[in-house]
Amino acid sequence: MIKAINKLQGLKKSLTASAVALALLSTNVVAKDLVIAARDGIYGAAMEKTIANFTKSNPDVKIELLKLPYANLYEKLVISLHENSSAYDLILLDDTWATEFMKNDWLKELTDVDADFVPAALDISKYPINTGKLYSVPFVGNVEMMAYRDDLVKKHGFDGLNSWSEVVKAATVINEKEADVAGIVFRGAKGNPIVTGFLPIFWANGGKIIDDKGNVTLDSAAGLKALEQFLSLKPLAPKGVEVYNSTEVRDAIQQGKAAIAIEVWPSWVPSMDDPAKSKVVGKMNITAAPGEVAGPAPMLGIWQLGISKGAKNAETARQFLDFITSKESQKSLALDLGLPPTRSSVYTDADVVAKYRWYPSQLKALENGKPRPRIKKWKQVETVLGDYLQLALVGQMPAAQALKLAAKDIKRALRKK
Amino acid sequence: MIFSNKKHLTLLLIPALLVLFIFAIYPVIQVTIYSFMEVDFSANESHFIGLQNYRDLLDDWFFTTSIQNTVQFSIVASVIQVILGILLAILFNRNFPGKRFALPVIIYPMMLSTLVCSAIWRSWYHYDFGMLNHWLGIIGVEPIEWLFNPSLALYSVILVDVWQWTPMTFLIVLAGLQSIPQDISEAARTDGANELQVLCYITLPMIKGHIMLALLLRTLDTFKIFDKVYALTDGGPGNATETMSVFVYRNGFKFFEIGLASAASVFMLAIACALSIVYATKILGDQNK
Amino acid sequence: MNPLQQTAAMTATAPKVNFSMLRLSRSFLFYAALVLCLTFFITPVLWMVATAFKEPGEYVSSTPSFWPSSLTLEHFQALINDGFLKRLGNTVIVAFGATAASIMLGFMAAYALVRYQFPARLDIAFLLLVLIVKLMPPIVVAIPLYGLLKDIGLLDSLFGLVLVYQLYTLPFCIWMLLGFVRDVPLEIEEAAALDNANILQRLWHIVLPLCKPGLVATSIFTLILCWNEFPFALLFLQKPSSFTLPLYISNFITENETFWGQLMGIGLLSSIPVLLFAGFIQKHLIRGFSMGLK
CATH class of the missing domain: 3.40.190.10 (Periplasmic binding protein-like II)
Incomplete structure (x- = not known):
């Protein structure tokens, strides 16, 4: 019996140690400036690349990126936006989710977006479609x-x-x-x-x-x-x-x-x-x-970027959004990763066309693109x-x-x- | 009596009860309430609609098929696992060289993450590039449509579950075997019983409780099978592998039809309760003998 | 003790030797069956290990190969650089935290229930609770739990996840430990009570050591459960920096591509700690038994 108790002291010690470690580690949560929820694959790679460029010129901004497969991203976004959570500042959304997100008032209204974006792509960033307020910016110009x-x-x-x-x-x-x-x-x-x-x-x-x-x-x-x-x-x-x-x-x-x-x-x-x-x-x-x-x-299969209603850092999010949808970013993402742009000027850019021979017909398809039904x-x-x-x-x-x-x-x- | 003052005991019990109530019982109550309501999740509205969700459920062809698939999966998978587990335990109840290393090998699949486990098998099942069809090709057998033949897909998923969880039934049965006093079977052998007779009339009846428990745990686990189906077939092809949990998942988290999903869960819980009670009284009955 | 409790206690003991001379044919059958079983269980694992060391291009080739044609550590390096250790740390915190909490609460509760002298049928009540909880599809209870965690501010925190895991682990621990505690004779405690030991002292110095095999074995089952838990972690952790290993693993299965090398590498790495823990505990258990605690 005594032996057993002695041996137990060891267990007790290790238990106490792990409890202390637990307490220390769980309070050690680092605050991040900007949290982005996005897709995996090429979209995630594009985000990572742009984040690296962005933090070069804005060294004080810390960005955390969440990359998820299609279905999981939707689930996570709906739950956290529904609870008006401030977990994500900037979110990447499929244009078929846009109606639901915008109708539920989960995204911040955006103003001052320039006219270079392909109109068919920009129209579905608005709610109601074509005429309403703008809630997102087209980021990836996917067209089938x-x-x-x-x-x-x-x-x-x-x-x-x-x-x-x-x-x-x-x-x-x-x-x-x-x-x-x-x-x-x-x-x-x-x-x-x-x-x-x-x-x-x-x-x-x-x-x-x-x-x-x-x-x-x-x-x-x-x-x-x-x-x-x-x-x-x-x-x-x-x-x-x-x-x-x-x-x-x-x-x-x-x-x-x-x-x-x-x-x-x-x-x-x-x-x-x-x-x-x-x-x-x-x-x-x-x-x-x-x-x-x-x-x-x-x-059309546009990936849009929007800022969540509960965003803690809406200003930084907007700054990043403008950066990643700028002509320079879109051009380099297209050239390096093959990410389809949403700006007309990038589709007609000589370097881009030289690399991707099919871009003119892609632009035409995009301009005539048809969105899936706009229902919640x-x-x-x-x-x-x-x-x-x-x-x-x-x-x-x-x-x-x-x-x-x-x-x-x-x-x-x-x-x- | 040292426990005349039960206050201390109550104090010891309270934290666990509190946690249990908040994290186990409250959600069950909540789910039951939802099952009688129409919940518009995104607009935060809900109102009472009586049994409508249950009616919709039984009218839903995907749900009724999923009941059938789930029952089939659960019975086939758990029975195979228990039989294989018994076989393995009998093998391991003897001594053989290298046993010390063989045991970890057998139980390793249980410790693997289900995602990794499913990924391994998804790759193996691949029609063109998978290992299984590759090996079949070597011995001259036509490739098999493991995951996209509607009448085979469910069994392919069962095989993965057998691979991952037979170790658990094996451990339970092995413990049972090792708890049997050796002298009883020895006595039977000296009386002229052969090995098979010893096994059927002495060993197996003595570990009935263990076998029942293994069967119970696996029946319930396979009854709510979700992750493997999700990773391997997503309920397809068609709805050949759609199980009740997949149905709940899809309605609850893809469509946010919380009412319907809750009704389906309550349905599942009811079946599970019935199953558990049957098994539990069986185990208890055997123990009290 | 119920069978699972026995299992828990037994699995770690050295198997009893049962020497009997086997006839040659029977021994051949025995080994044939054994080799067949071992092959079934080990081959996928071997493939996993082999793939973890394959060059990235090799998986994609159209003829499948089992063994790597050349070895590379690239995938492991990529994992380490990508923050594997941080996720490992998170998982350790959550899994060990949840296990410790469950064992502690469960042990206290089991003790109280036994000493309250509830009838033995209480086991059945808890077994039922274990089973019902086990059967609740996580997806559905997740919705009420999500609101709950948000209200108490524990969303996206490892501690919150530790609490949520109690849903699975606590009923299980109580059920398992009831049998072990019931085997502790009341007389020993009464003797200690005469020496003025209070309830906590008796619990700590007498009951706990006697139940150690049960505690240790229960903890390994609980740990395996928490270590690989996926759905709740997916829903309740929001930022990549607080992800646990199963979530991290899912990163390597993307819609357009599965990163086989890294996926298998992480499968291997993430199972090692559990395996080690199981091995570590085994030794303790055997010693406990050889001391004749039972």
């Missing part, structure tokens, strides 16, 4: 493009791909005639990926998820036709396309395993011309996706649609039924405020 193997498309007698029917035709021929090259590739993963892959086809066929009166018209005849066209792509795609996300699509293109990617975003493109990573250097043509019944409608519950609509689209894609559900059930669930989601 299409990429295809110019050599293969020409070889099989196509002069460009000018409609979705033509895309399907070309993909069928290439898939049949070329060994080890799939005709087409797209993102089939649930949720946001499959929806962004599907929407341009849907729009081009004249489909509308919600009409101008606010009714859900997803399961219209046009919608069904679009979905059937979309599903007809699956046999022409590599096996496993149901779970493909951006990495897989990009790899398939870069490894030369697929000829057409119906959906690429500007930030994926530069590596296709990078000999270290790509086997198809110089062979890809990057254009806006084509039309079908309706004209082409490239989808878009996130939910998108997820529901994505679930049912995938069910149709994996063959668990016929196309018509998938659209009907998706429309039913979307109606229910929108019924609630």
Whole structure:
């Protein structure tokens, strides 16, 4: 017994020591001047680079950067903005979240933004759209493009791909005639990926998820036709396309395993011309996706920067925001990382165009870009649609039924405020 | 009696009860209340709507499918884990060279972060570049669509859970085996019983309590399976691996449909309570014999 | 003692030797089964270790390779430079803090409950609480808890996370410790009471040492739980500088790219402390048993 007690003294000591350490460390929280919540990947890299430049000229400002994947960023932002928390000063938001954030009055109004930004991109920074007050600044000018193997498309007698029917035709021929090259590739993963892959086809066929009166018209005849066209792509795609996300699509293109990617975003493109990573250097043509019944409608995917209502350092946040969206920053981010700009002047800059041959057509796509529906519950609509689209894609559900059930669930989601 | 004054005892009990109430019981009550309300999270409004959330829930095809998937996952995964755990424990109840090093190897997966564990297997399952299909190719078997075949995906996730958590059932059963007095089985052997008979009629019945506990803990853990599904398939393909927790997560944190998510949680809790009570009285009954 | 408590006490003891001569065929079967099981559990771990040392380009090549063609420490260097140690520190604080708090509160509560002479069925009540709490989807209780933490100003603090983890760990600790405390004979305490030892002294000098195997074993289960906890940490920690390891790990799985080398490197590094702790505690436990505490 005595021995046991003696031994216990040791445990006691170590416990006390750890308690003291705990107390010391938990009070040692360093205050930071500016906290930014942003995406991971290239967006995070762009932030890091700019922060380094910014702190060079503002050595007294300390910046902490949070980088999160898409879904986690949304969750974190909604919860902390809802609680009016002051955790984040500057936030990066997807334009589809903007309606919810702005309508709930979670962002500070911004004034004095110059006119160089592409109007289509700047319009969705306003609430209500086009006419309202400005709550954010477009930072990344993403617009959905299409990429295809110019050599293969020409070889099989196509002069460009000018409609979705033509895309399907070309993909069928290439898939049949070329060994080890799939005709087409797209993102089939649930949720946001499959929806962004599907929407341009849907729009081009004249489909509308919600009409101008606010009714859900997803399961219209046009919608069904679009979905059937979309599903007809699956046999022409590599096996496993149901779970493909951006990495897989990009790899398939870069490894030369697929000829057409119906959906690429500007930030994926530069590596296709990078000999270290790509086997198809110089062979890809990057254009806006084509039309079908309706004209082409490239989808906008703008990343915006906004200042939170509860920001502790709104002034510094604004200073940084102006810095990162300036012409100089955008140009260097475009050149170094391939981050698509939002300023017209950067798209026409000679150095930038020299490096990225497709930038003029990208600017055109951006100017004609179409935003996703400006509704507060878009996130939910998108997820529901994505679930049912995938069910149709994996063959668990016929196309018509998938659209009907998706429309039913979307109606229910929108019924609630 | 040295404890005639119970004041001291109460003082010792209070801190734990306080913490339990604030961090365990209060949220449960809160969730139950939410389940009867329509909550507009972003606008901070909520009002009572009776059983509407529960009605919506049972009308939701994704939820009803998720119940089925969850039950299937939970039963298959926990039964495999317990059987494999028993097998391993029997192996480890003997002596063999290198046992000292083999034990940590077996229990290591349990200590790995689930994120890392899922990442390893996601890479292994990759259709084109994964190790599994690579090895299958070497022995001349067609590649398998581990994660995107709707009828296989759930079992692929189960395999990962088996890999990570069999160590736990193994430890529990091993402890049971080691608590059995050796002389009983020795006596049976001298009476002419073979090893299988000893195992079935003597050893296993004696560690029934351990086996039940292992089964209980794994049933409950697999019942709320979330992280692996999230990391491996996100409920897909289609809704082939959508479990109840994934449903709750999506509605609660992606859509902020707090009312609906809460109703689904209450539903899960009710099933879990029923399960726990059955198991718990079983374990208690056996112990009191 | 319930089976898990026994398990806790047993796992760390040296296995009992059970010599019996095996026939050759049976021994072959035995080893075949053993090798099969070991292969299943060890191969993914070996791959993890191997990948942690692979050159960054090697993973991306289209034919998968198990072993690295050349070794590099690059990923580990990148991790250290990237603030791995800071996150490790955070995790140590949270996991050990939550474990210490739970063990302390749980031990006091278990003692009080036993000495109150509640019936043995109380175990079942706590088992039920453990199970119910275990089953609550963290996502849903997170919403009330978020508001709570914000109100008491502990959002984004490691201490707040320590408190939140009590939701899981405290009922578990109480349940585990009830059995161990019940095995402490009342007579020893009564003898000490005659020597004027008060309740705290008895608790500290008599009951605690006798329950040490239970405490130590309970703590390892609790520690593993807290060490790898992800959902609550994700929701309640807001700034990267206060992140714990599981959150940090998630940084390497991005939408466009998974950084395999670093991910596997951190998987390896972050599991080592738990493994060491388990090993360290094992020794104590064996000694406790050899002293015949039971």
